[in-house]
Amino acid sequence: MALLPMFGQSIGSTRINTDEIKHKINQAASGIKTMQCDFVQTKHLKMLNDKLVSKGKMYYQKSDKLRWEYVSPYAYTFILNADKVLLKNQKRNDVIDVNQNKVFKEIARIMMNTVTGNCLTDDKSFKTTLTTTSTEWIATLIPQRKDMKGMFQKIILHFSKQKGMVTQVELMEKNGDKTLIELKNTKQNETLDAKLFAVH
Amino acid sequence: MQSCLLFISLLLSVLTSRLYAQTTFPADGESIRYTAYIEHRINTEKHGYVSGICILHRDGDTVHGSLFNEFGITALDFTYHLEKKKVKLHTVMPMMNKWYIRKVLRKDLRQLMTGLQNGETTWKDERYHIEYQLTPLL
Numbered sequence: 001m002a003l004l005p006m007f008g009q010s011i012g013s014t015r016i017n018t019d020e021i022k023h024k025i026n027q028a029a030s031g032i033k034t035m036q037c038d039f040v041q042t043k044h045l046k047m048l049n050d051k052l053v054s055k056g057k058m059y060y061q062k063s064d065k066l067r068w069e070y071v072s073p074y075a076y077t078f079i080l081n082a083d084k085v086l087l088k089n090q091k092r093n094d095v096i097d098v099n100q101n102k103v104f105k106e107i108a109r110i111m112m113n114t115v116t117g118n119c120l121t122d123d124k125s126f127k128t129t130l131t132t133t134s135t136e137w138i139a140t141l142i143p144q145r146k147d148m149k150g151m152f153q154k155i156i157l158h159f160s161k162q163k164g165m166v167t168q169v170e171l172m173e174k175n176g177d178k179t180l181i182e183l184k185n186t187k188q189n190e191t192l193d194a195k196l197f198a199v200h
Numbered sequence: 201m202q203s204c205l206l207f208i209s210l211l212l213s214v215l216t217s218r219l220y221a222q223t224t225f226p227a228d229g230e231s232i233r234y235t236a237y238i239e240h241r242i243n244t245e246k247h248g249y250v251s252g253i254c255i256l257h258r259d260g261d262t263v264h265g266s267l268f269n270e271f272g273i274t275a276l277d278f279t280y281h282l283e284k285k286k287v288k289l290h291t292v293m294p295m296m297n298k299w300y301i302r303k304v305l306r307k308d309l310r311q312l313m314t315g316l317q318n319g320e321t322t323w324k325d326e327r328y329h330i331e332y333q334l335t336p337l338l
Contacts, residue, residue, distance in 0.1 A: 041271075043268065048266055050231060050257065052233065052253060052255065078270075090235070147294065151294060174291075175277055175291040179271070179272030179273070
């Protein structure tokens with residue numbers, strides 16, 4: 001039993017091997033060339049005892065292209081293409097070089113790694129623990145970097161065992177707010193129009 | 201006849217401005233959601249901006265406010281006391297959590313809240329060249 005923490009965790013009656021799960025998730029992620037889905041984002045505000053539900057579409061193309069588009073109740077698009085980010089709202093379009101903007105470099109890295117599950121192996125940024133249910137692997141990420149620690153208590157990722165990919169992301173903030181992002185109607189490895197990732 | 205038309209015109213303008221004021225600031229027990237836009241600009245040059253969502257909830261003399269970006273990450277949590285016209289900041293995101301920024305935010309949010317009560321959705325801080333804009337979400 002003393003060796004248990006080194007090799008895995010015991011959750012209820014299910015003993016799990018964290019390295020094995022990480023390997024399975026990474027294996028599934030490596031097979032994803034493109035991904036598209038609808039998402040529902042629910043922001044729970046502790047102080048206001050209220051919530052805001054936003055909806056949109058996400059497109060990913062290996063290895064450095066991501067389009068995150070909100071369609072309701074507001075229009076906002078975030079496109080990451082290599083080292084460029086396009087931010088589009090009702091007022092303006094801005095193209096940012098992530099290498100010259102530390103904040104956006106961090107946002108882009110987190111979004112991409114969360115979608116692909118790569119953040120599980122990012123030991124410098126997060127301390128990760130894994131639990132399991134009959135249908136899901138659940139990864140709890142505790143931020144280790146100062147800038148991330150200031151904002152998030154933890155980030156929880158839910159992976160479908162069947163698909164080996166992220167289905168839900170929970171962002172738990174220091175002020176008690178929580179944002180839940182559910183990825184739905186996921187399609188993998190279908191051809192995506194290059195225009196979706198245009199940053200001009 | 202002319203004075204009658206003038207009276208009706210004045211009455212309508214007062215009524216519509218009151219209606220507009222009511223829809224830009226929450227009544228007691230109500231919440232209003234806004235798109236939020238904060239821009240730092242000197243002369244015509246834009247130095248940076250933050251966009252997102254703001255929710256205000258009024259509970260008697262107190263308005264609770266939260267401002268967060270489109271991804272849901274909180275930038276500010278605050279309360280505004282209508283009688284005292286005073287803003288208290290509860291949460292400020294780490295990159296803005298400096299005493300001199302908090303001081304400017306408190307003053308500007310107070311002006312923004314006062315203006316919203318009168319239907320004014322924009323506040324310009326001429327000293328620090330910051331423009332705040334809240335547009336009610338339909």
